[in-house]
Amino acid sequence: AQKITQTQPGMFVQEKEAVTLDCTYDTSDQSYGLFWYKQPSSGEMIFLIYQGSYDEQNATEGRYSLNFQKARKSANLVISASQLGDSAMYFCAMSAWDGATNKLIFGTGTLLAVQP
Amino acid sequence: DGGITQSPKYLFRKEGQNVTLSCEQNLNHDAMYWYRQDPGQGLRLIYYSQIVNDFQKGDIAEGYSVSREKKESFPLTVTSAQKNPTAFYLCASSLTENTEAFFGQGTRLTVV
Numbered sequence: 200a201q202k203i204t205q206t207q208p209g210m211f212v213q214e215k216e217a218v219t220l221d222c223t224y225d226t227s228d229q230s231y232g233l234f235w236y237k238q239p240s241s242g243e244m245i246f247l248i249y250q251g252s253y254d255e256q257n258a259t260e261g262r263y264s265l266n267f268q269k270a271r272k273s274a275n276l277v278i279s280a281s282q283l284g285d286s287a288m289y290f291c292a293m294s295a296w297d298g299a300t301n302k303l304i305f306g307t308g309t310l311l312a313v314q315p
Numbered sequence: 316d317g318g319i320t321q322s323p324k325y326l327f328r329k330e331g332q333n334v335t336l337s338c339e340q341n342l343n344h345d346a347m348y349w350y351r352q353d354p355g356q357g358l359r360l361i362y363y364s365q366i367v368n369d370f371q372k373g374d375i376a377e378g379y380s381v382s383r384e385k386k387e388s389f390p391l392t393v394t395s396a397q398k399n400p401t402a403f404y405l406c407a408s409s410l411t412e413n414t415e416a417f418f419g420q421g422t423r424l425t426v427v
Contacts, residue, residue: 205357232413242403244418251413290357294412300365301412302373303348307357 201226201295203306210311212281219266220276220309222291231295233274235265238288238308247289250274281313317342321406321419328400328426336391336422338406347389348416351375352403361404364389393424400426 202225212218224233235247250258250265258265266275278285291306319340328334338347346365350358360373364383378397383389389408393400403423407416 234415242421244405244407244416246415246417249413249415292358292416294409296412297371300363300371301346302360302363302371303346303407303409303412303416304360304374305350305358310355 201228201293201297201302201304203291203293203304205291205306205309207309208307210309212278212311212313214283214313214315215280217277217279218281218311220278220289220291220311222274222276222306224272224274224291224293226293226295228295231293233265233267234292234294234303235263235274235276236290236292236305237285238290240287244290248276278311283313283315286311286313319406319408319417319419321404321422323422324420326422326424328424330426331395333395334393334400334424336393336404336406336424338389338391338419339387340389340408340417341387342408342410342417343386344408344410344417345386346409346412346416347383348407348409349373349379349381349389349391350405350407352405352421358405361391400424 204223231252233250237245248260264277322337348363349361362381364370380392406419409416
């Protein structure tokens with residue numbers, strides 16, 4: 200069965216420092232996609248970054264990069280130069296084939312607090 | 316402007332009543348999803364649909380029902396069989412399995 204695991208319920212980081220949010224996944228499918236989303240206290244979901252299972256390079260989007268280690272089934276999000284506005288809930292997600300169609304599942308999230 | 320719209324933003328219902336949450340998208344996306352989020356929790360998949368007139372149960376489908384009669388619309392009904400329906404409900408759509416999902420603003424349902 201497909202599963203996303205985020206083991207860090209909460210994280211603190213100092214402003215301007217880098218932080219890594221952990222994500223491991225489980226799927227038997229060879230073709231899948233991994234996503235990270237940010238959810239501020241307002242509740243909206245903001246897409247951050249995508250990594251395809253066949254992509255050899257780690258994805259990067261501005262201050263966000265995805266540390267993709269396929270053999271370890273991990274897809275950690277790295278935020279460089281943290282800003283106060285980065286304080287939010289962060290979700291890792293995976294799109295994978297469930298035998299009949301694709302489904303998109305999420306982890307339990309990591310609450311990031313950026314301290315001045 | 317293209318996007319995904321959920322309505323209403325806040326909904327109150329009495330226990331034992333069915334309630335339908337609306338989700339409409341004009342992005343021409345094939346895939347649509349419904350999630351439930353409880354305070355401090357992740358998103359749990361209720362139902363999903365990849366094409367019109369076809370949908371699958373997610374991890375917590377009991378007490379919920381959906382329909383997909385049009386590509387643009389994927390309404391979710393919370394039935395009286397759902398034991399703990401008070402939650403934040405999010406609808407999403409995506410073009411393919413390899414593109415990001417776009418989310419609505421969510422509906423916060425309170426059952427009293």
